[in-house]
Amino acid sequence: MKAVIFIFIIIAISVKAHNVHLSQEQKEKVKTYTAECIKETGVKPEVLAEAKKGHLDNDEALKKFIHCFFLKAGIVLSDRKLNIDVALAKLPPGIDKTDAANILNECKNKKTSSPADMTFEIFKCYYTNTRQHVLIE
Secondary structure: OOOOOOOOOOOOOOOOOEEEEOOHHHHHHHHHHHHHHHHHHOOOHHHHHHHHOOOOOOOHHHHHHHHHHHHHHOOEOOOOOEOHHHHHHHOOOOOOHHHHHHHHHHHOOOOOOOHHHHHHHHHHHHHHHOOEEEEOO
16 A cells, blocks of 8 residues: 555645545545544544544544554554654655655654554644645545
8 A cells, every 4th residue: 555644544625735646546545544543533524524624622532543544554653652754655756755754753753652653643733734634535
């Protein structure tokens, strides 16, 4: 799988953002991981819909969903570490990987009480600091 959301979950539309699209293969992986993580975390569809618009509420199920998704994609490891190399490799064409690496390095050391909180904080940090977002139609 060459993508995600890391941006995954950065499935957002922003006026100032340069948006890129996932390949069909990437979309299938996102669909699979999303279904699995919804089932595992119980996140409400309306919470995910708002997250796709960039409204990242401090919802516990959303945090668990993002952590689940990132674990399945190999972007975060079970030992609470961000796997920057994997995250960068999964970004679709059109994303400036040098900029992404710089942002991820700034975001990776979030101090939190749980793995889900850590992943959520990294995700919010990346989302806030990037101008390139991945779109899933």
